[in-house]
Amino acid sequence: MSTKVPTETPLRMEPPISPGAEPFWEATRECRLVLPWCLACERPFFYPREVCPLCLGTAIAWRPATGTGVVYSFTIENRPPPAAFSMGKPYVVALVELDEGVRLMGNIVGCPLEKTEVGMPVSVTWEALSDGRHLPLFEPRREENAL
Ligand SMILES: [Zn+2]
Numbered sequence: 001m002s003t004k005v006p007t008e009t010p011l012r013m014e015p016p017i018s019p020g021a022e023p024f025w026e027a028t029r030e031c032r033l034v035l036p037w038c039l040a041c042e043r044p045f046f047y048p049r050e051v052c053p054l055c056l057g058t059a060i061a062w063r064p065a066t067g068t069g070v071v072y073s074f075t076i077e078n079r080p081p082p083a084a085f086s087m088g089k090p091y092v093v094a095l096v097e098l099d100e101g102v103r104l105m106g107n108i109v110g111c112p113l114e115k116t117e118v119g120m121p122v123s124v125t126w127e128a129l130s131d132g133r134h135l136p137l138f139e140p141r142r143e144e145n146a147l
Contacts, residue, residue: 014129021048023062028134031126033065035100046102067124068141069098076113092116096138110139 017025020036027034035044040057044065051058074094092108094116108116109125121141126134 014131014133015135018048020050020060024048025133027062028126028136029132031134033067033124033136034062035065035098035102036060037063044100044102046104065124066099069096069104069122069138071095071108071116071118071120071122071138072097072103073118074108074116076116094122094138096122104136106135107137108139109137115140 024034024036035046036048037044037060038052038055038057039059039061041052041055043052043054044063045053050060052060072095074092076090076092078090090113092111092113093105094108095103095105097103106124108122111120122138123141124136125139127137128134
């Protein structure tokens with residue numbers, strides 16, 4: 001029997017892996033952002049699933065994403081839920097439209113809340129999860145990174 005208290009508590013609730021999303025999460029172990037592409041209609045889609053939402057095709061390939069895009073819309077959560085969900089501070093949840101044309105939900109970091117705006121260029125950054133995966137977040141794109 002052990003009375004040891006865990007010393008490492010995850011800072012946030014970690015996302016489950018939904019069916020069809022395994023390759024997405026595997027790539028995050030190496031901080032790589034990949035998107036599912038439908039081989040029938042040659043279009044990317046998101047969120048990951050086993051059937052193309054555009055044409056119902058089931059042949060899917062995972063391809064690297066640029067990791068850059070713009071803020072499509074966002075909300076500032078000023079009254080955050082308990083720390084497990086939010087790290088206890090106000091934060092921004094944004095819908096980011098990637099250069100590939102798909103939209104991902106993610107937190108915006110590295111930017112004052114009040115400076116976040118629609119159309120802001122962002123690039124992906126990563127937060128380590130306790131199981132070796134990484135959570136994609138977005139930060140403002142700096143000019144030197146905007147190539
Ligand atoms: Zn398709």
